[in-house]
Amino acid sequence: MASLTLFAVVVLLGSVHCQFEPVEIPAVCEEKEMDIYFLLDSSTSIYINDYRKELDFVRDVVNNLDISTAYTRVGVITFSDNPTTPSVLSLTGFQNRGDIRNNVNENNLPYLTGLTYTDRAIRYVRQLPTFRRNIVKAMVVITDGESRDQGATAREAELAREAGFYMFVVGVGQYRDEQEWRAIATNPDERFMWNITSFQQLTNVAYSLPTRACPLPPLVQRACDVTRRAEVSFVAGAAASRRVFEVIEDMAQNTVDRGNRLAANFFIPSCPSNLLGVSLDDHTLCSSGFPSRNTAGVRLFELIQQAKIRAAEGDSFTTQVIVAFLDYDVNDRSRRYGLEVANELKEALDDGTKVVLVTTDFNPYENNIATVLSGRDFRSVAFSSGTPISDQQDQLKEALDFTCEAINYFPSFNPARPN
Template identity: 30%
Template sequence: MKIETYLIVLLSGLTLVIAYPMEPDTYYCGGKPADVYFLVDTSTSIWGIDFLKQLDFIANVIEIFDVNPDRTRIGMGLFANDFYPQFSFKDYTNKSEIIQVVKKTEHRLGGTYTAKAIRRMREEAFAPNVARQDVAHIAIILTDGKSMYPEKTAAEAKLTKDKGIYIFAIGIGMKISMSEINNIASESEDPKAKFAFHLADFDALASIQNILAIKTCLIVPKDQPRCPTTKDSDIIFAVDPLVMGDVRTNIIKEFIANTADQLDVGNNKPIRIGVFINNCPSSKDIHLNAYQDKYALMQQLRSNDHVIENHILRKVRRRAFKRSNGGRADARRLVVTFLDGPLENPKDVFVEAQKIRKFGADIFVIAIGNEVQEDELKVLASGKPKEHIFRVTNYETLKTAFNDFVDIICEFL
C-alpha cells in the first residue's frame, strides 16, 4: 500500500497540492550521521495553539530520524526578541526523551529578531566544541513573518551557509516574505533538492514532515575548501593587540578562524596555518604544526587570551617557519598582517618585512579603515599592491570579508 504525502505551497495566490507517493518503508530514515538544529519562531504573532502545532511537527520529524550519539543528534532553540536555546546536541541522546522535552517547550512572546537568532545559532549551537565536525550540519528554521531587519537576516544566513550549515527555511502564513525565505534557505542546482517552503497555515506543517525528514537524511557533510589545492603552503597571520586592542583583536581572530574554515588546513593537508600574536614569551603562539585539523585551530582562536610584547614581524621572521614549529622546506610561504593606522616605527618594520621577503615569503596586508598610510602599505606588502593589499572599510566589514580574502590568496596557493 502506498501512502501519499501532500505538500501545500502558496504561489501567486494559488494553492497547489502536490502528491508525493512513498513506500511505507522509506518513512524511517537512518541516513548518514548529522547534527540537526530546529530554530523556532515564538513571537507574539503566533497563537498558542499554532505554537503547539510547530512542536508537534518537530516531534514528528524527529521520530523519523535514527537518533543516537553516533547517528543523528538533535538541538533546538527559540527566537523572538532574543535567541533562547532549549537544548544542545550534547544534552539528550534518547529520542523519546527529546520528544518529551520538545512538547513541553513554553511559548515566549516578542518580535521577530531572526538575524540575531541565526547568528547565535551558528556561533553557539554549531560551535566546534559542540557540533561534530565530520557530519552534516543542518538547521531547520520555522517562522510566520518578516524579520525585523531583513538585510541583516540575509547576511547572517549567508555566513551560516558559508560555514557549511545547510538551512531549510519554512515560512508559514500570509505575512511571509518569500524572497526573505529564499535568502535564508540553502540553494541547490538540483530542482528536487528544495530548501525553502511556504505553507498556507500551521495545519499544513503535517504535509511536509516526511518530505523534510527524508531530504535531511540525504544531506552529506559540506566541507569542500573554497580553493582546492594540492601544493603545500604555510600561512602565518601576524596580529598586534598592543596596537589593535582586545576587542578588535578578537574580531581579527574570528576573521582568521573563518578564513581557515574555507581552506584545506591540517598537519596532513596542503595548507598549514600559524598565528603569531605580539605577546610575552610565556604566552602561546600557534605554530604551523600545533593542530591536526582546522577545527581545533578555530576553537583555539575563539577561546585563547593573549598578552603583549612588541615587534611581531621580527618574531615571525625568527620563529614562524622553523622546521621544529611545523615549517616545510618546499612549501609556499605567506605572511598576513593587519593595519588600521600609521606604523609607530615604520623603518624598523620595513627592515623586518624586507628580511621576511628575502626568506622567500610573500607579505599580504589587510588594511582596515581610512587611517592607514598608503606609502607604508606599498612598502610593507609584497609585489603588486592590488594583489597583496586587501582593504576593508571598518572592523564590522572585516567580520564578513573572509571569503573575498580567501579568493585573493587562492591565486598564490
C-alpha cells in the same frame, strides 16, 4: 470521586504523550551525517497552542532521523526578540531520538512572546562553533509572518547559504507575501519552502522534511587541502584584536591536513604558548580568551623578524609561509615603524618565504608597506573595520585561498637558505 477519576485519566493520558514510540527510520535517512537546527518562531503573533504544534513538529521530524554522535545531530532554538537554546538541545546535547523528543517541551523551550527578529536567530545558529565540517548542515525556520527587518533576514540567510547551510523555511498562516520566505529558502523554492495555512498542517511537513533533507549532499565549501610539507607562522602585534583570531580560526576550520604535513607557529604575544607547533588542521586554535588591543608587548616588526629567522632555519623541502596581521599600531605609529615592518617582510620574501598580509582594521597601502614590497610575490587581504569578520565571507575566502596557495607552492628550485 468521579471527577477525581476523570482528572487522573487526563493526567495519565498527558503523561503518555511524553513516552515516545520510535518509528522505522526512512532508508534515505539511515546513517545520514547531518547537523540540523530548528528555529522556532515564539513571537507574540504565535498563539501558545500553535507554538505547541511547533514543538510537536520537531518531535515528529526527530523520530524519522538517525540520531547519534556519528550520524544526525539536532539542535533547537526558539526566537522572538532574541534566540534562546538550552544546552541539552544543542548539537552536542542529547544524542538519541527518545531523549531529544522527551526534552523538546515548554520547560526547556518556553513560549517567549515579543517581536519577530528572524535575522538574529539565523545569525546565532550560523555562528555556532559546534557544526561539523564536510557534512550536510541545515536550518529549518518556522514562522508565521514578516520579520522585524526583512532586509537583515535576507542578508543573514544569504550568509548562511554562503557558509554551507541548506535553508528550509515553513511559512504558516495567511501572510500572503512570500518574498521574505523565498529570500530565506535555498533554491529551488518548491523543495526548500512550505507555505501552509495553519499549524495543523505541520504534521504533513514533518512527514516530508526528512525525505527532502536526508538525500542532500554536503555543500561544497571553501577548503584548503594540504599537499606539501609546509610551516606557517602567524604574526600579529600585541595590539591584535579578537578579529585576528577569528581569521585564524576560520583558516583552521577550513584546512584539511590528512598527511600531517603542516605545522603552525604563533608569533603573537596574546596567543597561548601551548599552541606553538600545533597542526593548523585543529579546531581549537586561538578561539577565545585573548586580550583586547590595548595589551602592551613586543613590536610587530620584531615579531616578524623572529618569524623570518624561524623560516630561515627550516629545511629546503618545507615551504615557509608568514601570515602577517598588520594591526592598528602600524597605522598609528611613525612612518619609520611602518618601514621597519616592510623591510622585515621584504627580507623574508627575498629569502624565499611566502608572505600573506592580512589587515583587519585599516588599509596597509596607507603606510607605504606595499610600495616597499612592490615587484615581489606576496598577497594581501583587507577586511572592512566596520563589519564583523564572520560577515566578510569574500575576504575570508581570499585569506584562505592565498594562504593555501602559499602552503602548496611548488618552486622550480629550492632557494638557498642562509646558514
